[in-house]
Every structure is written in structure tokens, then in C-alpha cells.
Amino acid sequence: MYQIDDLTKTYRQGKREVRALKNVSLTIGDGELVAVQGPTGGGKSTLLQMLGGLDRPTSGTVKLDGKDLAAMSDTQLTAARAETIGFVFQNFNLIPTLTALENVETALVPSKIARQSRTARALAALDSVGLGDRGDHLPGELSGGQQQRVAIARALVKNPKVLLADEPTGNLDEETRDEIVDLIEGLWKEQGLTIVLVTHDSVVAARTPRRLRIAKGAMKELPA
Amino acid sequence: MFFTYLRRELRNRRKQTVVVAIGLAVAIALVIVVNAVSTGVKDAQSEVLASVYGVGTDITVDQPSEGPVAAGSSPGRFDFDEGEGEANEDGTRDLSDDRLSTAMGTAPFDASALETVAGLDHVSGVAASLDLENMSFSGEMPDLAAMEESGAGDVTLRMGQDGTGDGSAGGSSFEINRFTVTGVDPDAAAVGPLTTAEVADGRTLEADDKNVAVLDATYAEQQELAVGDTITVGGKDLEIVGTVSSTTGDGVATASDAYLPLATAQTLADLADQVTDVYVQVDSAENVDAVAAAIESELPDASVSTQSDLAEGVTGSLSTASDLVGTLGTWLSAIVLAAAFGLAILFTVSGVNRRTRELGTLKAIGWSRNRVVGQVAGESVVQGLIGGAAGLALGVLAVWAVNLAGITLSGASGGLTMGGASEMMRAGPAGTVQGGGTAPDGGGGGAFGERPDAFAGAAGDAVDIVLQAPVSLWIVLAAIGLAVLGGLLAGVVGGRRAAKLRPAEALRSLA
Numbered sequence: 001m002y003q004i005d006d007l008t009k010t011y012r013q014g015k016r017e018v019r020a021l022k023n024v025s026l027t028i029g030d031g032e033l034v035a036v037q038g039p040t041g042g043g044k045s046t047l048l049q050m051l052g053g054l055d056r057p058t059s060g061t062v063k064l065d066g067k068d069l070a071a072m073s074d075t076q077l078t079a080a081r082a083e084t085i086g087f088v089f090q091n092f093n094l095i096p097t098l099t100a101l102e103n104v105e106t107a108l109v110p111s112k113i114a115r116q117s118r119t120a121r122a123l124a125a126l127d128s129v130g131l132g133d134r135g136d137h138l139p140g141e142l143s144g145g146q147q148q149r150v151a152i153a154r155a156l157v158k159n160p161k162v163l164l165a166d167e168p169t170g171n172l173d174e175e176t177r178d179e180i181v182d183l184i185e186g187l188w189k190e191q192g193l194t195i196v197l198v199t200h201d202s203v204v205a206a207r208t209p210r211r212l213r214i215a216k217g218a219m220k221e222l223p224a
Numbered sequence: 225m226f227f228t229y230l231r232r233e234l235r236n237r238r239k240q241t242v243v244v245a246i247g248l249a250v251a252i253a254l255v256i257v258v259n260a261v262s263t264g265v266k267d268a269q270s271e272v273l274a275s276v277y278g279v280g281t282d283i284t285v286d287q288p289s290e291g292p293v294a295a296g297s298s299p300g301r302f303d304f305d306e307g308e309g310e311a312n313e314d315g316t317r318d319l320s321d322d323r324l325s326t327a328m329g330t331a332p333f334d335a336s337a338l339e340t341v342a343g344l345d346h347v348s349g350v351a352a353s354l355d356l357e358n359m360s361f362s363g364e365m366p367d368l369a370a371m372e373e374s375g376a377g378d379v380t381l382r383m384g385q386d387g388t389g390d391g392s393a394g395g396s397s398f399e400i401n402r403f404t405v406t407g408v409d410p411d412a413a414a415v416g417p418l419t420t421a422e423v424a425d426g427r428t429l430e431a432d433d434k435n436v437a438v439l440d441a442t443y444a445e446q447q448e449l450a451v452g453d454t455i456t457v458g459g460k461d462l463e464i465v466g467t468v469s470s471t472t473g474d475g476v477a478t479a480s481d482a483y484l485p486l487a488t489a490q491t492l493a494d495l496a497d498q499v500t501d502v503y504v505q506v507d508s509a510e511n512v513d514a515v516a517a518a519i520e521s522e523l524p525d526a527s528v529s530t531q532s533d534l535a536e537g538v539t540g541s542l543s544t545a546s547d548l549v550g551t552l553g554t555w556l557s558a559i560v561l562a563a564a565f566g567l568a569i570l571f572t573v574s575g576v577n578r579r580t581r582e583l584g585t586l587k588a589i590g591w592s593r594n595r596v597v598g599q600v601a602g603e604s605v606v607q608g609l610i611g612g613a614a615g616l617a618l619g620v621l622a623v624w625a626v627n628l629a630g631i632t633l634s635g636a637s638g639g640l641t642m643g644g645a646s647e648m649m650r651a652g653p654a655g656t657v658q659g660g661g662t663a664p665d666g667g668g669g670g671a672f673g674e675r676p677d678a679f680a681g682a683a684g685d686a687v688d689i690v691l692q693a694p695v696s697l698w699i700v701l702a703a704i705g706l707a708v709l710g711g712l713l714a715g716v717v718g719g720r721r722a723a724k725l726r727p728a729e730a731l732r733s734l735a
Contacts, residue, residue: 054588054728074593081727082590093585097232102225109225110590154589 001194002028007060020046022217035205038214053077082110086155090167092147094139101135125157145176245611247564252615258553260623264693283504289331320362324458332498349505351416354407363398406480407489415503426451426466437462441469443481458492572718584729601715608711631691
């Protein structure tokens with residue numbers, strides 16, 4: 001699914017140059033569930049941005065299904081994000097003024113499908129995360145766990161090939177965390193999705209078959 | 225989704241939406257009011273002009289007199305030879321004279337100018353008039369011989385506001401009467417001084433009229449004259465066939481006290497084929513300047529004035545109102561408009577800043593930059609529309625209130641002496657004119673009436689006009705356009721900011 005070669009990303013912070021990723025090479029196969037661990041500021045989120053086409057590498061290539069994201073135009077990247085990549089965020093990032101159902105629908109807006117089938121698909125996605133009866137609730141009326149389920153439904157409604165999750169359980173209590181990890185694990189098993197899960201939580205990472213660790217921009221494989 | 229999201233967003237930040245909409249509404253309302261009042265003032269100005277120069281007149285042509293008029297032919301001067309008139313037993317003489325001449329400051333010119341102007345391109349109507357003043361003197365003057373014997377002192381003349389004078393000079397008693405006379409072409413219906421007048425009684429002048437007069441209704445009332453009476457003009461009694469009043473308003477005088485057929489006026493004033501004013505109508509407003517220039521080159525001695533030249537000459541509260549609306553109003557609305565636009569931009573930008581993560585998320589899940597920018601701009605434009613609609617309602621309401629208040633503006637055309645004259649008359653003592661006290665040695669006659677400008681007071685005076693501010697479709701469209709522009713401006717600025725947002729912002733762990 002992913003073929004990453006010699007990936008380097010540097011940021012400028014004032015006069016200082018920060019190397020968030022240093023010569024990272026990595027292959028993630030189709031249908032893999034990978035956890036990325038590491039300390040805060042170590043480069044986890046930067047890697048996820050590269051994988052999701054949210055930012056461009058300073059050097060190196062990030063190939064998704066053989067196509068280099070770094071070489072794509074903005075329009076192509078936007079299309080890739082709209083069709084191939086699903087995102088789940090630590091803070092859920094739901095639109096506060098839209099209902100749960102409408103939030104899920106926002107992911108289908110770029111694909112320009114008819115409103116009725118859009119709504120039907122969004123409802124089905126909400127159903128699959130166990131929130132079929134909460135479609136008309138605003139995010140503020142839902143618990144943290146429920147909000148993250150809505151966010152997962154939003155990521156999955158477009159049937160992406162890849163699910164990228166940035167600390168999806170970071171803002172949740174233990175019980176809810178386990179529910180969400182159960183959900184993600186279930187999706188992986190049922191739908192054969194490729195999932196990259198960034199987490200600093202060892203408990204979460206321990207449940208995945210493959211674990212990576214990034215610290216100070218360098219990556220290493222952890223033993224299974 | 226676009227409208228659902230937009231509606232929810234605006235409803236969610238209700239306070240901000242209301243503040244921006246109110247700001248825009250006030251600005252739009254101000255623009256509407258200033259424009260309407262400004263148009264109203266302009267209309268009033270043209271009404272003042274119309275009452276003087278007639279409706280539909282685009283250009284007037286006259287010829288200023290060159291240099292001081294020789295004393296002997298001064299229109300306001302009466303010369304009596306020694307021994308003229310009938311001697312009375314009490315040592316005075318009965319004297320009377322009636323004089324018809326062109327008004328001060330104007331000179332008659334050949335009527336052929338009319339044909340010259342009519343022959344020019346883009347001239348759709350033309351009419352000539354002969355503006356005259358009739359001065360009459362009647363009364364008793366001291367007999368020179370009697371004065372020399374008694375050594376009488378100062379002679380004083382007193383003049384009232386109505387323009388008549390009386391006085392005493394060592395036993396003299398006389399009356400000076402002055403009124404304005406305009407000879408008009410009864411055939412020229414479209415242009416000319418009579419076009420703003422309507423018949424109050426009797427009839428107006430007709431094509432084959434001769435030796436008749438139509439009076440201004442206000443003047444006729446003052447002088448207790450009515451249809452069927454006669455009026456003496458230039459020493460000839462003319463039958464009054466009708467009275468006319470101004471269409472501008474009740475009690476407003478027309479341009480002249482008496483109207484005569486042009487030919488009659490020319491004969492009485494001994495000015496055959498002479499006119500003082502030519503009124504020109506131009507086929508389209510954009511040709512006015514060109515026609516004026518053509519007239520100037522054809523008639524080098526003439527003074528050519530267009531409506532806009534004349535508008536500058538309108539004095540009184542009208543001109544104050546015009547200045548006020550023109551400068552203060554325009555600046556005020558520009559400032560408020562700029563402030564409202566600034567407010568809209570500020571709020572939109574701060575809204576985008578606040579929604580960094582939200583908009584970044586939308587980009588991250590596949591929304592294109594244009595879609596995000598469109599969403600932000602759409603919100604601003606709708607905000608602008610709300611403000612525009614509110615402003616339109618507010619503005620129309622305010623204009624309605626202005627119209628209801630019935631603000632009266634008074635104005636006089638600078639070309640007329642009437643306005644200034646009555647001012648001077650009201651000044652009081654200036655109304656007393658020192659006459660030649662002792663008769664000059666050996667000079668048998670008394671010379672009176674070097675008419676000062678103050679000696680006026682014809683029926684025509686400052687014209688009072690109730691301000692009527694119209695709201696045109698054009699200004700309604702412009703107001704809505706301005707509101708949308710304000711919204712668009714804010715949307716573009718906010719949208720640009722949103723466009724620059726990196727989708728990676730969505731991953732930043734902001735609490």
C-alpha cells in the first residue's frame with residue numbers, strides 16, 4: 001500500500017531548522033494494521049501528514065498504490081484525500097454546527113453524489129459505528145467516545161483504502177478507549193482496511209500486529 | 225450541504241452576524257438617504273430654475289449690458305423739464321411718466337439670434353423673451369420757483385418693500401411704481417418662462433394676441449387687478465386677459481409680474497426685433513455642453529448658461545442644503561461604509577482564525593480549496609445581503625420620514641435681483657433714499673430714481689420648495705450591490721486566509 005523511501009522533512013522554526021523526519025524508509029502492505037509510537041515531538045504526526053498527503057516531504061518519496069504523493073498537484077492530492085484516505089483525529093474535529101449525520105455527509109460532498117444516496121450512505125456508516133439513532137445530534141450533545149465514532153464513520157463513509165488515525169484514543173477514558181480500539185480492530189478485520197494508528201498509548205499499540213517507533217525523526221521497527 | 229452549513233454557521237454566531245448586518249445596514253441606509261436627499265435638493269434646484277427659466281430649458285442665452293448705462297437713458301431715471309406738467313395753486317406741479325426699458329444688467333440683442341440658435345444641431349426647441357421693467361412716476365413736485373423762495377431742506381424718498389415709493393420734498397407727493405414685464409412668444413409652448421405657470425384666471429396668451437397682458441396672480445392680487453381691468457405698460461393701457469400662478473407651489477410668484485405678447489412688448493419698449501433672452505431646449509442631456517459651445521461660437525457677445533451653470537447660482541437654504549448633502553453627506557456615508565466594510569472583514573477574518581481546525585479538517589477530508597473559500601465567502605455574502613435588506617428597509621423608512629417632515633427649502637436664482645433686493649429692503653434705513661434736496665441752480669427739473677439695486681420687490685421672490693427625496697430603483701439596486709460588495713470583500717479577504725490554511729492544521733492538537 002505504502003512505499004516510503006528516504007523520507008526527510010525539515011521545518012523552519014524561526015532561524016532554527018527542525019528535522020522532523022530523517023531518512024525514513026518504510027513499507028506498509030495492503031490490509032496491514034500498524035501502530036506508530038514515540039514521544040511527543042518525535043515525528044509521529046509528521047509521518048502521518050506525509051502518509052495522508054497533508055504536507056509534502058523535503059526529500060524522498062511517499063508512494064501510495066505506486067503513485068508518489070510528493071509529485072502530485074494540489075488538485076490530485078485533494079482528490080486522493082477525498083477518495084482514498086480516511087482521517088481520524090485526536091480531537092475528533094467534527095463541525096460543531098452540523099449534526100452527526102451531516103458531519104458524516106461532509107466527507108461525501110467532494111464526490112458529488114446525489115443528496116439522497118449521500119444521506120443513505122452516511123446513515124449506514126453511522127449504523128456501522130453503532131450510532132444510527134444519533135444522526136440528528138450535534139457534536140456537543142454527544143460524549144467523547146460517541147464523537148470519535150462519528151469521526152470514524154466520517155472517515156469510512158467514502159470507502160477509503162487507508163485509515164490514518166492520529167491519537168484516536170488520546171482524549172478518551174480507558175473504557176471508551178477500549179471501545180474505540182475494538183471498533184477499529186473490527187473494521188480492520190471485516191473490511192481489510194490498511195490502518196496506520198499513531199498512539200503514545202502502549203496498551204493500544206500492544207493490540208496491533210506491527211509496531212513502529214519514531215524518536216528524534218528516526219524510525220525503528222519494534223518486535224512483535 | 226452548502227446552505228445547511230452556511231445557515232448553521234450564521235445562526236451559531238448570531239451576535240457577530242447581527243453586528244455585521246447592522247453595520248452594513250446603517251451604511252446602506254445612509255447611502256440611500258444621502259442620495260435621495262441629494263436628488264431631492266437637485267430636483268428642488270431645478271424647480272427653482274424652472275420657475276425662473278421655464279421647464280425644459282437646457283440653455284439660456286442673454287447678453288449682459290456693457291459698461292454703465294448712460295444717465296440719460298437709465299431705466300430708473302425720470303427727467304422732467306422745467307415747466308412740464310400742470311402747475312398747482314400750492315406751488316407744486318403734477319408730473320407723471322411711464323417708462324418701459326430692459327432690466328438692469330441686461331442688454332437687448334437682435335432677434336435673429338433665435339434663428340441662429342434654432343439652426344444648430346441637437347436643438348429641439350427654442351423661444352425668445354424680452355425682459356423689461358416698467359417704471360411709472362406720478363405725483364406732485366414742487367415748483368422750482370416756489371422752492372427757491374422758501375429755501376426748503378432735504379427731500380426724502382421712502383420706499384416700501386412692495387417696490388413702490390413715496391416721498392415728500394418741500395411739498396411734493398409722488399408715487400413710483402415698478403413692475404417686471406416679460407414679452408413672450410405665445411407659440412413657443414415647450415420652452416420659455418411661461419412653461420411653469422398655469423392659468424389661475426382667464427386665459428394665457430394666444431398666438432394672435434396683441435396689446436393684452438397676462439399678470440402673475442400674486443402681483444395681480446397685490447395690485448388689486450383682475451381679468452378685464454387694464455394695466456398701463458410703457459404708457460399704453462393693456463387689457464388683462466388672464467392671471468397665471470406658478471406650478472411650483474401655492475403663493476409662489478412666477479418669473480415676471482406681467483406677460484405680454486413678444487411683439488407688443490417690443491413695440492411698447494421701442495425695441496423692434498430685439499430680445500433679451502433665448503431659451504434653448506436640447507434633444508438629449510449629453511449634447512447640452514456641445515450646443516452651449518456652438519452657441520458661444522455663433523454668438524460671441526452672448527452669455528450662455530446651462531442648467532448646471534444656473535444651478536450654481538441658486539442661493540438660499542437650498543444651496544446650503546446642497547452643500548451639506550454634497551460634502552458632509554457624501555463623506556459621512558463613505559466613512560460609515562468603510563467602517564462597515566472593515567467590520568465585516570474583521571469579523572470574517574477572526575471567524576476564519578477561530579475555525580482554523582474546522583476548515584483544516586474539511587481540507588484534510590477532501591474538500592478542495594475553492595469549496596472551503598466558497599463556503600467562507602458565501603457566509604459573508606449572505607451576511608451582506610441581510611445587512612443590505614435591513615439597510616434598504618431602514619433607508620426607505622428614513623427617506624419616508626424626511627418626506628413626511630416636509631422640510632422647506634427656499635432658494636432664489638442668483639441671476640435675479642429679487643432675492644438680494646428684498647434682503648436689502650429689510651435692512652431698514654437703507655430703504656430711505658436721499659433725493660436731490662435743493663434743485664440745482666438754473667436746472668429746472670427734478671431728477672429722481674437712480675434706482676439702487678435695493679429698489680426692487682417685484683412679485684417674484686425666493687421660491688419655497690418642500691423637499692421631496694425620491695428613492696429610485698437605481699439607488700435600491702446600488703444599495704443591494706454595495707451590501708453584496710461588502711460581503712464579497714469580507715469573503716475574499718477571509719477566503720484568502722482560509723485558502724492559505726494548510727490541511728495539516730487539522731492534526732494540531734489544540735484543545
